[in-house]
Amino acid sequence: MMHLIVGNTGSGKTTYANQLKSNTNGILFSIDTWNNTLFIPDKKPKHSLHWFLERIERSETLILDLIHQLEQAHVDSILDLGFSKIAHRQKFRDFAQKNQYKYSMHFLDVPKAIRYKRVMQRNTEQGATFEFKVSETDFDFMESWFERPTQGELENTRIITN
Numbered sequence: 001m002m003h004l005i006v007g008n009t010g011s012g013k014t015t016y017a018n019q020l021k022s023n024t025n026g027i028l029f030s031i032d033t034w035n036n037t038l039f040i041p042d043k044k045p046k047h048s049l050h051w052f053l054e055r056i057e058r059s060e061t062l063i064l065d066l067i068h069q070l071e072q073a074h075v076d077s078i079l080d081l082g083f084s085k086i087a088h089r090q091k092f093r094d095f096a097q098k099n100q101y102k103y104s105m106h107f108l109d110v111p112k113a114i115r116y117k118r119v120m121q122r123n124t125e126q127g128a129t130f131e132f133k134v135s136e137t138d139f140d141f142m143e144s145w146f147e148r149p150t151q152g153e154l155e156n157t158r159i160i161t162n
Helices: 013-023 031-042 049-072 086-098 112-125 136-145
Strands: 002-006 026-030 076-080 103-108 157-160
Touching (some): 013 076, 026 031, 049 076, 086 103
Parallel strands (some): 002 076, 026 076
């Protein structure tokens, strides 16, 4: 089973994904951890969003291969990959359907003010789910970048509102 964790910045995706991991036979893939480990140390001021997206795409190629292996071993994959865009979510749904893998979407629908407060608190406390600081500018960018799930996507989706 593939679990697609969807929500905007600060909605609690990583916390939720870790809780899901503790309640399932699953392996967690968190794109923030991959970015922080593999790419952020090499990032230069000249690098744009395109630079990150290119590297995320390469990471996802590996993740998709690992999902095949996990499915063969009957182990869930918990995908904390952001899924900010409809097309990105569709890519993984298409992958699941093509390979006849079960999948579930989990949408963390949390108001902006709560998410912003969480992000600023995480920046300060740098606790268990902290990977890197998110500036107010980055938070605002993600507000415009995120595409809320469509009504069709929300059918058979678990919606979390806290």
